[in-house]
Amino acid sequence: MYNQYPPPNPNQPYGQQPPPPGGYPPYASVPPQQPQPQQPPYGHQSYPAGYYPPPQQGSYPPAPAPYAPYPSGPPLPSHQQPQPQQQPPYGQQPSYTAPHGYGYQPPRSYPPQQPPGQQYPPPQTYASAPPQRQVAPPPPVALASPSLGYIPGQIAPGDFRPDADVLRQAMKGIGTDEATLIRVLSRLDPLQMAAVRETYTRHIGRDLYKDVKSETSGYFQLGLLAIIDGxxxxxxxxxxxxxxxxxxxxxxxxxxxxxxxxxxxxxxxxxxxxxxxxxxxxxxxxxxxxxxxxxxxxxxxxxRHEESELVHPQHIESDVKSMMVNNITEVCAIFAQSSDTELRAINSAFRARYNVPLDKHIEREFSNHMEEALLRMLDTAIDPAMRDAVLLEECMVGAGTKDEKLTVRLVRMHWDQVHLDQVRRAYHHRYRRDLRDRVRSELSGDYQKLMLAILE
Structure with missing residues (x-):
């Protein structure tokens, strides 16, 4: 969760923030080594043997002060009023405890004291090794829940008829009130959007998606329809x-x-x-x-292995060796089935064993779509906020703007406002520029206004 990593102490330079209380959770039962005094380049930190870091999205400085809401208009319903993002203090993320599946030794049990005069049979002798001690089975794996908006039919509670009426009025008759469409639709979370669309059909008797599609055009239309889709x-x-x-x-x-x-x-x-x-x-x-x-x-x-599953050090070492051999079938299986926690462990162990960053190895050994896919999965595990910041800049750098990519990516990111805030911080950290200013310089018209509204 991104909200477990609030802004760091501004007096400490990037990459030198203190770890969570108790340090990072170990994936191997070996004593931690002392960290090297010199920090490697961003994204390729070398960690003590047996440690894997959490995602780095919490290390970005605060984003610039928020802009005034766009645009002015009638007051928003209470369920659409912007709510301040509350982040728990650093250090309240769930602590790591080793489950009983790996390295666990149950307490020894001793036979009861022999009553006087009672004879017990002689102890059994073994020709080979004694029987293995019983080990408690690992706890059941907790399955991750779908993200917000990924349960079909789930909608927010409340009366959304005022929203439906305002949207219909904005498109009724001659002309379209684009500012009202932006103001209402840009502030809805996934469940509210589903509720507005359902209410529009039931209350107005029309399809909101079709109405907006018939009244708008271009990338402005593309952005609105993506929001309405959910x-x-x-x-x-x-x-x-x-x-x-x-x-x-x-x-x-x-x-x-x-x-x-x-x-x-x-x-x-x-x-x-x-x-x-x-x-x-x-x-x-x-x-x-x-x-x-x-x-x-x-x-x-x-x-994929769930994030709650135990990380086995012997599996990590085996995966690291397979990555160096470059057996395509094994590499595909490793990346497709490993959890983000395991990919971070593989990334750290690969550099520790071969003194080569894993992403550089991928760039050297793979190409085209395969290379892009593997790097995307690795970047997602290491730092999802920085991953998205780089993807957004990709859409705007150079001659011309890749408008479809930019629209789709901004709309997809805006569904999680906490993550979007982290992306803005990561973007500012890497490019030394506010993301909204960058988007404003690339776009114009109602399309620009919609993209800026979802970035507020």
Whole structure:
């Protein structure tokens, strides 16, 4: 959770923030070594043997002061009033405790004292090793819940008829009140958006998606429709767009499918089947080939280890050796099935063993879509906020703006306001510029106003 990492002490330089109380959780039962005095470059820190760090998204300085809400207009309903983001103090993240599955020794039990005069049979002798001591089974794995907006049919409680009336009035008659569409739609969370759309159909008797589509155009329309779709339906739509027709839109597959939880992937697959009467796994597999087909087939199977599962040091060492050998089948399995915690452990152990950053090894040994996919999964595990900051800058750097990418990515990020705040901090940290200012300089018109509104 990103809100477990509030801004650091501004008097300490980046990369030298104190660790959580008690240090990072170990994945190997070896004493921690003393850290090296010199910090390696960003993203390639070397950690003491047996340690894996949490994601780094909490190390960014505070984002610039928020802008005044855009635009002015009638007061918002109470459920749409912006709420300040409350972050718990640093150090309140759940502490790590080693489950009883690995390295656990139950307490010794002794036979009862022999009563006087009672004879016990002689102790049994063994020709070989004595029987193994009974070890308590590992605790059941806690399955991750779907992200907000990824449970079909789930909507926010409350009366959303005023929102539906305002939206209908903005599109009724001649002309369209674009400012009202921006003001109402940009501030809804996933469950509120689902409630507004359902209320619009029931109360007005019309389809909000179709009305907005008929009244708007261009990338302004693209952004509004993505918001109205909500995160789950829009993800399914993006995958269909990625594989329909000639060729494959690789960035859409990467954005939607890579680094996701099993719960979210299963929800996306079910929605894809329901909306398009097609199998997402079969469509993706048929549209790819060779290395990437193997990787995405395993990704779509949604068999990642859960974050609550125990990290086994012997498995990490085995995975590190497989990464160096570059057996494609094994590499695909490692990245598709490892949890983010395991990928961080592999990243740290790989550098410690070979003195080479894992991302540099991937860049040297792989290429094209396979390289992009593996690096995306690694970046997601190490620092998801910085990953998204770099992806946004990708859309704006150089000549011209990659408007479809920028719109899709900003809308997808805005569904999680805490994460979006971390992305703004990461962007400012890396590029020394406010993200809203950067977006403002690239766009114009109602399209610009919508993108700035979802960044507030």
């Amino acid at each position: 995160p789950l339906a829009h993800d399914a739509r993006l995958v269909r767009e990625a594989v329909a027709g000639l060729g494959t839109t690789e960035w859409k597959l990467n954005d939607v499918l890579l680094g996701r939880s099993n719960a979210d992937l299963n929800a996306i697959k079910a929605t894809y089947q329901q909306k398009f009467s097609r199998s997402l796994g079969r469509d993706v597999s048929d549209d790819l080939s060779a290395q990437t087909e193997r990787l995405f087939t395993k990704v779509v199977s949604a068999t």
